[in-house]
């Protein structure tokens with residue numbers, strides 16, 4: 001457990017979170033010198049990856065030839081066994097298509113199955129790429145707000161259905177939900193699948209956060225929902241959030257529908273896209289074969305961090321925080337302070353010297369919220385909480 005307490009200096013490692021954010025803060029908030037600002041924003045962890053991953057990558061590096069490669073059958077078996085063990089989900093190896101990230105996979109899926117002008121629906125607030133990719137591809141974005149309920153979210157299926165009825169081509173589901181950390185119930189997922197079948201909507205299920213779920217909640221893969229085989233579903237999964245290896249770039253699409261899979265393969269061929277690079281494949285295989293123990297410890301550690309943050313921030317007037325069911329991200333409701341987003345960002349950056357994500361990054365529905373990443377050593381979390389308090393009072 002103690003390894004999670006270790007503070008690694010990530011400065012000067014070309015880290016988005018620790019280095020590149022300085023340019024962003026200067027451009028967006030006019031912060032002259034961000035060198036003493038604590039970054040708790042983008043979703044990667046400040047923890048070392050499990051030893052098993054490091055050893056597997058080192059072992060691959062021991063062979064000095066890095067020529068063309070393919071994904072081994074053992075690697076696919078490791079993926080298959082992981083999803084059986086953790087999610088009771090049997091994935092046919094032949095239905096897996098590799099990609100270098102979930103975001104580029106989303107882009108390939110939308111490019112394959114929709115045309116410019118087509119409506120792509122999302123439920124906001126949600127991970128920004130769900131807005132950025134369809135917009136960049138000149139699709140018409142249909143953003144339906146989730147319903148706020150006790151600092152968590154619910155679907156209003158009648159509103160979603162109205163939009164589907166009006167001609168939506170694809171719906172991108174975030175399951176579990178980022179930024180709210182909601183683990184959708186079986187009933188929610190059944191309803192989504194049903195609506196997608198009824199209105200012939202492609203269902204893109206982004207399940208990148210599936211493995212990080214706290215006690216009491218259980219992630220249900222969309223493809224295991226009753227009736228899923230009648231729907232057009234592409235599920236995106238990855239070991240990158242789970243094991244903090246986003247910089248290695250590895251993701252998969254699971255596509256049991258033969259017709260959809262054939263079209264995605266055509267798209268992939270059109271772009272000359274390859275499978276994973278050798279280091280990513282070695283890391284992925286090791287993680288899924290031997291990463292269970294590390295994951296269980298990490299979840300426990302992050303859960304303790306969350307309990308602390310929830311308790312401390314709820315003491316602050318005008319701030320409400322609820323422990324999420326999934327992810328290492330806390331969605332902070334500061335609407336009660338009466339501060340606008342720009343006032344709040346100014347305070348946390350200039351007074352607290354703390355970088356959190358502003359809620360509107362996830363859509364207008366995120367106004368009045370901040371997202372805090374607590375996947376870091378407890379001392380860092382405590383520091384972050386003190387900085388947040390200082391910003392407010």
Ligand SMILES: Cc1ncc(COP(=O)(O)O)c(C=O)c1O
Nearest residue numbers: 043101102103104127178208251
């Ligand atoms: C819902 C969701 N999808 C995708 C990603 C990023 O995926 P990738 O790094 O594989 O492109 C994130 C990262 O935070 C995310 O929260």
